[in-house]
Amino acid sequence: MFDFHMHSSVSFDSEERAADMVRAARERGLREICFTDHYDHSVFYEGVEEAFDLDTYAAVYDGLTDREVLVRRGAEFGLQPDNTEKLTWLLSQRSFDFIIGSVHNVGEFEIYTPPFWEDKTVDRAFAEYLETTLECVRIHRDFDVLGHLTYASKCPPNKEKRLIEYADHAEIIDSILRTLAENGKGIEINTSGRDKLGAFLPDATVIRRFRELGGEIVTVGSDAHDVARVGQYADEAIGICRDVFGYVCTFENRKPIYHKL
Numbered sequence: 001m002f003d004f005h006m007h008s009s010v011s012f013d014s015e016e017r018a019a020d021m022v023r024a025a026r027e028r029g030l031r032e033i034c035f036t037d038h039y040d041h042s043v044f045y046e047g048v049e050e051a052f053d054l055d056t057y058a059a060v061y062d063g064l065t066d067r068e069v070l071v072r073r074g075a076e077f078g079l080q081p082d083n084t085e086k087l088t089w090l091l092s093q094r095s096f097d098f099i100i101g102s103v104h105n106v107g108e109f110e111i112y113t114p115p116f117w118e119d120k121t122v123d124r125a126f127a128e129y130l131e132t133t134l135e136c137v138r139i140h141r142d143f144d145v146l147g148h149l150t151y152a153s154k155c156p157p158n159k160e161k162r163l164i165e166y167a168d169h170a171e172i173i174d175s176i177l178r179t180l181a182e183n184g185k186g187i188e189i190n191t192s193g194r195d196k197l198g199a200f201l202p203d204a205t206v207i208r209r210f211r212e213l214g215g216e217i218v219t220v221g222s223d224a225h226d227v228a229r230v231g232q233y234a235d236e237a238i239g240i241c242r243d244v245f246g247y248v249c250t251f252e253n254r255k256p257i258y259h260k261l
């Protein structure tokens, strides 16, 4: 099957060798994978910019092939309302098969870090995350799928982690999904929420709604940062794609490939 969201040591927050992840994919019977390393421009973790170095990227991935697994090269770009030109620049530097656009920041805060959650309720934080996501998908045009919609669900520190439910935020989630569909963008089912929250990001309710609103492109990704999670729950997520769309997508050279299920 497929896993179109994973990070190797090219990303600031993984230490795993890309070749080991490819081997894990082969052993688990995956047919096609895509590395999607972090490119969060001007965002820093302990002084390190959360954006891969293009020379390192090329050294690790150019020439990385496998006899059984098709290995694609992508990026997970951190969408911010004012950084469209950074993505344009990145795309001018080399070719990629696939670009995930993900919202990791709201204003000056990284959603994953405690300061974002201070002085506000979890519901307010979820609303701010969704408002920023809508703003970003209205502004950005150069990505292929929106990454892990409802990502903020797994980030509240020292507070109850719970899923952003479609029913509680239907209007704004519909606006996000409608904008994606109208712009020919897709959505991913990110399986990383499964263990922490018991649900994919986003869950099947949101995926079904995307289809109802005209969405046509759907991918599946584990968001693995190590070999243990490569391909995790991919079969289950692809089952949702089969039920809702009848296919799942992979990407080559920024063009979707539709795999009938």
Ligand SMILES: [Zn+2]
Pocket (backbone or CB within 6 Å): 076, 102, 104, 147, 148
């Ligand atoms: Zn992400």
Ligand SMILES: [Zn+2]
Pocket (backbone or CB within 6 Å): 005, 006, 007, 076, 223
């Ligand atoms: Zn990721």
